[in-house]
Amino acid sequence: MSDDNKQDENTLIAERRRKLAALREHGNAFPNDFRRNSLADELQQSYGKHEDEHLREEDVQVKVSGRMMVKRVMGKASFIKLQDRTGQIQLRLERDRLPEGVYQSFKKWDIGDIVGATGSLFKTQTGELTIMATEVRLLTKSLRPLPEKFHGLQDQETRYRRRYVDLIMNEESRSVFRKRSEIIAYIRSFLDSQDYLEVETPMMQTTPGGALARPFKTHHNALDMDLFLRVAPELNLKRLTVGGFERVYEINRNFRNEGVSTRHNPEFTMLELYRAYADYEDLIVMVEALLKGLSQSLLGDPVVTYQGESYDFSKPFDRLTVEDAILKFNPKIDRTKIRDRDYLARVATELGVKVDDSSGSGKLQIEIFDQTGEAELRQPTFVTQYPTEVSPLSRRNDHDPFVTDRFELFIGGREIANGFSELNDPEDQEERFREQAANKAAGDDEAMFFDADYIRALEYGLPPTAGLGVGIDRLVMLITNSPSIRDVLLFPHMRPEIFE
């Protein structure tokens, strides 16, 4: 026994340890020679509708295994239920149909133990498909009691910290993570069918880039150098576009050294894709098609219901420029002064936003929008024309260089996606990096680093390209109707548990 788990030892665990010790005395307590030939749900599908009489005539012999979730002992006969990855199946154990002594041993087994069994199918009086066991074996002794059978595991903290227990007990939780996997599989097939190439680029970078965010820092001992965990794969993916991979994507983790909340985890999963010879309008069309297909495929309906609100993904989404959004949610703002720095600074201050001396009118516009507009955008809405000042990697609009050809998609008051026509003018990019580096030097932790190699790559020529990022966790929240990002992360970030 380690010191770590001594703390929560109790009489229930001690009892099970005694049972395990007894098992060890009678041979291998952890055998690995049982092989099943059937899964619970496959049996339900194949035989669930058969009559009892018919099943007995057929004499269907099956071998199953799983975790014992139900145990009802009635003297010389018992019912148990085993849970495997597909579901549950009931077994009937009768003393006189099992080898000598097996039934007596079984009575000592506990809910939570891993069991293998052989037998033939029949149906009980109430019509439940059941296996009449002729052999049962304890395959793994479980030392820790499971939560109470009816309420399951309710405690949020324990559900996150001991996800394995949550998964054993809560089908809804298992379902969320199966759906998460299906969502990602759908996105891959959607992109693969359009000839996108999936790639992997470094998590550890000497120069972090691709987003305005504070990075995590780490250190490589052998090389004695600091490294950063990536905040985005963007610059590497565009290097690949320069290299001729005209359609690339990556679904992987980003790391941002910021607060934790219902919508933020320090590491989160992002889809980023780049498509040469396309612009942000093409991406808007693509995002609409992706979400519609995803919803239809996963939910069987293009309408997603999230926390009591409905979003119809079969219709084109609303569109609004940043400036129109600001005016819509702040009717008192003077339209003619929407790019007036001093005016915006006053408005921002009135809204309680801390105004930085270095913030220009573009940055102030975004802060006002974040403060007043974002949460109000419930129905799917593309907000477009982001200020150049806050979009250092986006292509300027041909008619209005104050803004870029960029959008963000909001659903339910949350940012789900971000896309733009890429800035492929190396001299403009160099200028923007200089501004970012100056902001960083002035104390802005979220400003970008100057990435000289990225400029060099652009100097070889990045074709006209559009790029998109989609927050996978938030998308999974929407599709699975989960209120917190922690509900869609198997192991959400938590402060360490104290083992005394």
Added chain:
RNA sequence: GGGGCGUUAGCUCAGUGGUAGAGCAUUCGGCUUUUAACCGACUGGUCGAAGGUUCAAAUCCUUCACGCCCCA
């Protein structure tokens, strides 16, 4: 960082100043078609931690830890 709520048996939860409780689980006994099986008996607690108020604290106060929600 600020505010609100929470932390009691392995689990789910009662208990707002006067002897720590229930159901499930465990243990023992009974029961050969159960469905949160049932019947009987028993067991199980540093009431998140530390300090304080009080004759007396799970309960009131302070600080801290962890979690949840909202705000920044």
